[in-house]
Amino acid sequence: MFIARQWRRGDESRNEIMPKIGKASTPKLALPIFAPIVSDKGGIGKSLLAKAMAEWLRLRNLPCGVVEVDTTGESLKGLTDDVVSIAIDQKAARRDPTSVWRALTPLYLTIERISQARGMVIVEFGANEAARGALWAGMTDLQEELDQLGTSTLIVTPYTCQAEAMRRGVQSASAFMEALPRARLMLVENERDGRICDLHPSSEAAAVGRGLIGPLAAKAATIQMPAIEADSWAPFEAANIRLMDAVMMPVREVMAITGLPLPEAKIVKGDVAAWCATMFATFDQFIDAEGNQNG
DSSP states (O other): OEEEEEEEETTEEEEEEEEOOSTTSSOOEESSEEEEEOOSOSSSSHHHHHHHHHHHHHHTTOOEEEEEEESSOOTTTTSOTTOEEEEOOHHHHHHOTHHHHHHTHHHHHHHHHHHHTTOEEEEEEOTTTHHHHHHHHHHTTHHHHHHHHTOEEEEEEEEOSSHHHHHHHHHHHHHHHHHSTTOEEEEEEEGGGOOGGGSOTTSHHHHHIIIIIHHHHTTSEEEEEOOOGGGTTHHHHHTTOOHHHHHHSOHHHHHHHHOOOHHHHHHHHHHHHHHHHHHHHHHHHHEESSOOSOO
């Protein structure tokens, strides 16, 4: 399965062909899986993507470990009581750089525990933490440990159509691919601010897309994460409600949370449900929830 993207350069046009994981291309990944969500740019949808992946596993009753590595450790608050939050103390890190590596030890312990249960570990690296995560993975020879555990790695890198988001996403993905050479890479285009293919051809962002995203996409799976219509997710997120809990919630409760009248409450609930259905169908394409051997 392939996605064709058209980039325009002046009067010229060409198709960028970006491979997408699916039955017609590379085999699905079977559990256990280590899935770091990486980009040193904040505000690009890493938390929402982590929540969607966790909910996909929840619906299938599959073991799931969730780790957030951030200065605050609160981006996934409300997802589950079992989230491992690693808050990096920046001042302590300046005084003693090795404190960062010690702080990340719970991440390895979670990988070990969930791998033995044949589940999936989702790790969200907050802004400016992905570089540290990649360095830690290299210093600890994490690839060797994952091989011994029989765990595959899926590096997940979301980005928006902003030039800086693409640059920093590519930097983070490349750093993790170097540290974990047997990993697969998935690029996630967050369409919240628009699509790359719709950018003005002479814009800086379009140039970054052609020069950085295009070449990296040639050796990665690529998916699109659509925007949730009209910010329908925002009131649920503010109340720390899980995606599927919002979908299954009685409309009267949706009205109480959002302050919307019944017709509009039904619409926002439907928007979230439609978004979840799209993302879950996408995850079904590249993760084998049934198999017990790595692909």
